[in-house]
Amino acid sequence: MTARLMKILLPLLLGLLCQEPQAQGCPAGCQCNQPQIVFCIARKGTTVPSDVPPDTADLYVFENGITTLDSGSFVGLPALQLLDLSQNQITTLHGGVFQPLANLSNLDLSSNQLQEITNETFRGLRLLERLYLSHNRIHHIQADAFDTLESLLELKLEDNQLQALPPLPLPRLLLLDLSHNRIPALEAGTFGMSNIESLKLAGLGLRQLDEELFLGLRNLHELDISENQLEGAPEVLRGLRGLTRLNLAGNARITQLLPEDLQGLANLQVLDLSNLSLQGLPRDFFSRFPRLREVTAARNPFNCVCQLSWFGQWARESRVMLWSSDETRCHFPPKNAGKLLQHLDYADFGCPATTTTATTARPSTLWPTPPRTSLSPAEPSSQTPTAAPSGGEGPGPLSATAPTGSTGPQRKDCLAHACLNGGTCRPGAWHRLECLCPDGFSGPRCEAKAERPTLPPPPTRLPARVSRLGIEQVSATSLRVKLKNYTQTKAQLKGIRLTYRNLSGPDKRPVTLSLPATLSDYTVTQLRPNATYSICIGPLGGARGPDAEEACGEARTAPSARYNHAPVTQTKEGNLPLMIVPALAALLLGVLAAAGAMYCLRRRGARDKGRGQLGAEAGPMELGGVKAPLEDAGPKLPEGVGVPPGGSECEVPLMHYTAGNNNRAPAPKPSYF
Incomplete structure (x- = not known):
């Protein structure tokens, strides 16, 4: 609201300050x-x-x-x-x-x-x-x-x-x-303008679109059918091959979208699916649109279970901009309700880690699974020991036949104790019997003890950071954060997310502020004296790549024997403190007003001293x-x-x-x- 007010007041103020006598014949x-x-x-x-x-x-x-x-x-x-x-x-x-x-x-x-x-x-x-x-x-x-x-x-x-x-x-x-x-209804032939490029039909109460409604609109690039009562993506959309922008938002009766619903829209660049009733999207839904660059899917009741586990990684790694990502959240199940869909990893969706086909349950392990070994009944292995290890009996002969498709380990063809050390006998390929060895053993009959492999340590995910953030001590309760060096390195910065926490006190919960990207520095106030604070800044919104990097630093407030300040409170992310924008607006308005008045007075004074009239009048604006x-x-x-x-x-x-x-x-x- 303040920015809009300034757009009106600033030209008006400068116009009044610099106003020359009105042109002859100008209406009152x-x-x-x-x-x-x-x-x-x-x-x-x-x-x-x-x-x-x-x-x-x-x-x-x-x-x-x-x-x-x-x-x-x-x-x-x-x-x-x-x-x-x-x-x-x-x-x-x-x-x-x-x-x-x-x-x-x-x-x-x-x-x-x-x-x-x-x-x-x-x-x-x-x-x-x-x-x-x-x-x-x-x-x-x-x-x-x-x-x-x-x-x-x-x-x-x-x-x-x-x-x-x-x-x-x-x-x-x-x-x-x-x-x-x-x-509420549009009949075929309503739009006979063959050159039309942008057609907006939002909020008409449409329940369906005639299959021939857009017939002849060969140049249609933008279509807005939002806020209607459509129950699905109309089939007529499939023929709009030149469409680059499609808005389906607000059709609350749409509960499901399939890839074939928008088939043929290979040129689509901007897609708005917000305010529908979608609980999920197919994994390959967006792959149909190779030129897609902007998507909005906010305010849908997403069910964040395994079928939607691909969405978070896609949103973070694809080149498609996800608008209103702070309103793209899970509604179900309860453990994920309210969480940002973009921030969830695969494990957060409750998906099974692996799927096995073993006949007996095997304990999870970090060891690699040894390859299965098979024995030909006609050719016993030369590595088969003649005596069983301590506590076991010698190996018996294996059956010469194993019917295809048998999977049970207790078949009559697998005699007792054919596999050693707890191995399981089962039919394998080509009618051969094989031993499925437990972890730590290998060989045709699981007779050899396998060496424990040395696994590399899991990769460490390091936070993306840039150079250290510049922070200056201002007083016992405030620190000044230098933002200019950070903002100059970002190509498209919508805003700045500033997070600070007290590392010295018992309450280390972070406090987050949202700041405009135009600030060169910002003073964090209402801090505790003689305390160490960690401060980080990053981009506001869904930035990716180098623009998503953060800058962090630490600084200590000055000691003070007496102080009086309001307690630090949690600030909801995305809400700018109420005093920041009005204060900046008032300061900017005052500075511009003073500068404009001084500048105009100087020009008028110079003209009064004999500089003469201005040369040529300004040309008309386009x-x-x-x-x-x-x-x-x-x-x-x-x-x-x-x-x-x-x-x-x-x-x-x-x-x-x-x-x-x-x-x-x-x-x-x-x-x-």
Whole structure:
């Protein structure tokens, strides 16, 4: 929450500190620092500003309280290409209201109160490429509403009240999001857009998918059918050979998945199986997807018995990233309940160590099993002794025949005392009788005493560690841990897991903290004076290979005669202490505010002394879409943010990456284009 708040406050703060006199003709309550870009954010008014400059290319009028759009709202704006009207209170769109915007390519009407889309709503928008209508109350779309949108690339209709779909004659469409409407069934031929790449059908209440539903979608790469009521993987998935991302999460009726359920998806790279009712997965399930790189299997009731013993080793050693590994846990049996599946070894699943076919039980031993020896009835062994060892009798003759398939050691063909030293007589291959010798004896009749072999010591599993961790003494109750050298050696570090324990006191239980990867050092507080502490840091999450190495060190706090501090308590792994993030955010905000104010004052002072006006004004930003997403590459700032060429170094546009987000996920995503 703090990070999202900072994304909004920092640009706003710097913009206010560095704000120049508004451009001539800029509407009241708006920002026009960027040429051809007008930001009217949180401006209170029920209508669109009437005095927008005619050369405006991008107009942001979101969260203004607008209730009405009339036919003259956008007259005189022929150059407008991007219009953001999200997070207002618009209930109705009159026919032809957008007709003056012949060059409009991006239109965002999400998070309003629209109820119907008519055939006249988007008349004239032949160049429109992205249309966002999500988070409204739309329950009806007339049959010809999208007929003129021949250039449309993205259409987002999620979180509405649609019960049926109109025809979608959109030959260029690449993304269609219908998630979280009320469409319980989709008939064959519903999707006639042959070029579509991303199709999102989450939360529609689907119980099955028609076998010909995706017929003709030869370019489909991403399919989201999560949060429905499917009882298994639909057979229609087997024909989607180009699919790279598949989301089945939240279909709680799916209790079993077999390798053949997803047969033919050899190009699959991302698979989400979370929130199903899976108790296990077949051993070779993921081997069908050679290009797989990300898997999510969290919040399933896994039964951690022998059939699932392969999963832990696979998760640790494969190159596939297991997301939400801290929520991928065992539910059964009781001895494994709540344990992380990724951390369990083969022995933890209760599997038998070995399987033998011996006719009599043999004690477990570290000695290697001697090879079986066989005797031909016609050719007695020359090594057979003539007398039995102490306490035994001489060997008797063996039977000349042994029927195939006989396994019992008490057959009439095996005379008593044929095998010495407790050996067992049994039929072997080629109708020969053989002696199965006990440990420590060998020979055709187990007459020779075997020497005990010298076995190598078992390998020692050493913990993966890197160079010693740098720790400094700060006070009697705190130690400073240097994190910078560790974080610089990690390519993709999501966060840092810091664990410390008191080696001097009786309570040596570890305390674990989760820290952001951006810290250069961290001070561990509330320690005991004159005590030795062991501190280790490692990556947070499912890192593997060199990135999974830890760094450890020991240090002693200073002695103190008097001290008063709160007791050390256990911290649940994965929860950052409540004061760390707010403190860092406040400190960073203060520093940036001070630095920005000082810098802007210096620039203004320099201009007042005769440096003259700035040379060239900043060029327009390339936004690459309104706000939304096909890929999850992480948030990016548009080109031009920061220091526009020749423009004021303090100009920071008030972008709204967190406000009016078109996705259900809280974090914003960049545009696909």
